[in-house]
Amino acid sequence: MTDRHDAVLRVEGLQTQFLDPKGPVNAVNGVSFEIREGETLGLLGESGSGKSTIGLSLLRLLPAGRSRIAGGRILFGDEDLVQASEERLRRLRGKDIAMIFQESLSALNPVYTVGEQIAEVIRQHERHDRRAALRRAGEILDMVGMPDSARRLGEYPHELSGGMRQRVVIAAALACQPKLLICDEPTTALDVTVQAQILDLIADIQRRTGMAVLFITHDLGVVAEVAHRAVVLYAGRVVEEADTPSLLRQPRMPYTQGLMRSLPEFAVGRRLAAIPGFVPNPRSMPSGCAFHPRCREARADCSQTVPDLTEAENGRRVRCLRWREIAHETERRGHA
Amino acid sequence: MSMQNDIVSGRAMALTENSQWRQIRELFGRAPTLIRVAGVTIAACYLIALLSPLLSPYGPADQDLLARLQPPAFLDGTWSHPLGTDHLGRDVLSRLLHALNTTLVIATLGVIVGVVTGGLAGLISGLAGRRVDGIFMLLVDAQASVPLTLLALAAVALSGSSTLVLVLIVGISDYDKYARVVRSQVLVIKNRAFVESARALGASPVRVAFRHVLPSIVSPLTVLATSNFSSVVILESALSFLGVGIQPPDTSLGAMLGEARNYLITNWWLAAIPTALIVVITMAVSLLGDWLRDLFDRRLST
Numbered sequence: 001m002t003d004r005h006d007a008v009l010r011v012e013g014l015q016t017q018f019l020d021p022k023g024p025v026n027a028v029n030g031v032s033f034e035i036r037e038g039e040t041l042g043l044l045g046e047s048g049s050g051k052s053t054i055g056l057s058l059l060r061l062l063p064a065g066r067s068r069i070a071g072g073r074i075l076f077g078d079e080d081l082v083q084a085s086e087e088r089l090r091r092l093r094g095k096d097i098a099m100i101f102q103e104s105l106s107a108l109n110p111v112y113t114v115g116e117q118i119a120e121v122i123r124q125h126e127r128h129d130r131r132a133a134l135r136r137a138g139e140i141l142d143m144v145g146m147p148d149s150a151r152r153l154g155e156y157p158h159e160l161s162g163g164m165r166q167r168v169v170i171a172a173a174l175a176c177q178p179k180l181l182i183c184d185e186p187t188t189a190l191d192v193t194v195q196a197q198i199l200d201l202i203a204d205i206q207r208r209t210g211m212a213v214l215f216i217t218h219d220l221g222v223v224a225e226v227a228h229r230a231v232v233l234y235a236g237r238v239v240e241e242a243d244t245p246s247l248l249r250q251p252r253m254p255y256t257q258g259l260m261r262s263l264p265e266f267a268v269g270r271r272l273a274a275i276p277g278f279v280p281n282p283r284s285m286p287s288g289c290a291f292h293p294r295c296r297e298a299r300a301d302c303s304q305t306v307p308d309l310t311e312a313e314n315g316r317r318v319r320c321l322r323w324r325e326i327a328h329e330t331e332r333r334g335h336a
Numbered sequence: 337m338s339m340q341n342d343i344v345s346g347r348a349m350a351l352t353e354n355s356q357w358r359q360i361r362e363l364f365g366r367a368p369t370l371i372r373v374a375g376v377t378i379a380a381c382y383l384i385a386l387l388s389p390l391l392s393p394y395g396p397a398d399q400d401l402l403a404r405l406q407p408p409a410f411l412d413g414t415w416s417h418p419l420g421t422d423h424l425g426r427d428v429l430s431r432l433l434h435a436l437n438t439t440l441v442i443a444t445l446g447v448i449v450g451v452v453t454g455g456l457a458g459l460i461s462g463l464a465g466r467r468v469d470g471i472f473m474l475l476v477d478a479q480a481s482v483p484l485t486l487l488a489l490a491a492v493a494l495s496g497s498s499t500l501v502l503v504l505i506v507g508i509s510d511y512d513k514y515a516r517v518v519r520s521q522v523l524v525i526k527n528r529a530f531v532e533s534a535r536a537l538g539a540s541p542v543r544v545a546f547r548h549v550l551p552s553i554v555s556p557l558t559v560l561a562t563s564n565f566s567s568v569v570i571l572e573s574a575l576s577f578l579g580v581g582i583q584p585p586d587t588s589l590g591a592m593l594g595e596a597r598n599y600l601i602t603n604w605w606l607a608a609i610p611t612a613l614i615v616v617i618t619m620a621v622s623l624l625g626d627w628l629r630d631l632f633d634r635r636l637s638t
Contacts, residue, residue, distance in 0.1 A: 094537030
């Protein structure tokens, strides 16, 4: 593990529950990871894996009364956000930690101009008059590569294209130069070409400002493009973590391997292999390893013992009883 | 560069401030003739009500018992009393102008009271947690289950009749409708992505409520307010007719109607004249409200 002092964010054993009349359900079950300054961490998972819930938990934006953080710590610097007051969180949100969401069209308020929306974030956190905040908004729009930014300030969201709207959303998030940017599927609704531009933009701004980025996505291709390190989630648990090149080259956990096989980019000339079955319902989790009913490497004891997240080489972590055997086997097959 | 930015952003601000007003004027210019007539009628009513002390030929309470129950000019009366006189010889035109003033003041303030109390109740109910929501909705349901005239009679019996009491009664009589509409809108809007986004960037609950949720419910609220305006006018008239509203010698359209009911057979115009004015005002406002609703609906659906 890395030196604890350069971690911008450290999540330890985070447990988030959905409350429903039949009792609490664990959506996120003991998740730990950390993000260093200037690093992009990919949080990879299918829908229902708990990845978005983690994003919302970090800023404590979970719907009140319907879900709660039941355990763990979220350390931002030395401060535990799980214990922080609502007032303190409000000052952190947008200033030190910003978050952008998937739907750029609906993430902007239709009744305000682009300039007003960016300026609003600035004025919430910094002492500026309206005019100065709008001027700053113009500079930030320039920074996110908005063509003709001065004119765009006075336009309404519906006058912009999807890609431009996403740039505005990013501009609003970056307005106060946060130390951590959480991106929840920010490019999913965009065209592939625009998607690439937005990913480049985020990477570019990160190089210039040194902010940390948590990138939540279901898309292995996006992880390959932007993330330095990736955490793979399955059913609310971390199942594998590694730096992106080794994760893509040698996935150890059968679930990650399955994800790779189901991607067209990684399966040229082969049949695409879907992972059979569905993500388990958190109400009725399978015994043992949550993935075993869908796992093609599963053995008898996989349904009895819950595997630990074990340390492997180069800071990699794997949650699988048989990862050593599987690693040997894959290497043998690779050599043959 | 920064100066250019400054100029442009200044213009951008000016644009957003002016454009709404201009937009409304433009839309009104393109409205059907009937709507424009309705709009002009309402504006004229307010203007006349405002100027009523100057326009009235007599004082609204000046009696002339020798000239009782004279017919209006269009029914072979004289032009010294264009709309005739009532049972105490008071000039009907002067009383009508005064009544118009009273009725419009009560209805307008009443609608404002209703919009503000109902709007706030709905906003809080929609945004706060389940428990607060439950309490507010209980109050709203309770309101809907009490007959309004009974409530009004009780309020007047307790506190005596005054314009202020009347404004509060007609205002609060409608608050449940506003509260319901606002609450349902808030429940939809508060789950929209831009509200979540604003929270994620540090907006406080009060800021979310007033800056992000409120602007989106202004249109349905406007439509509801115009359509309720008519019912408030009628309610005020009904209360005054029953004798718990405006007290003589002061008068309102409903009070005039109430006084005229003894003379329906012999001097029908005493009732017909204020009635005609009530009909004109409520029709005009309703037409305008319907037009606004269609306008907003169309804009919402595109």
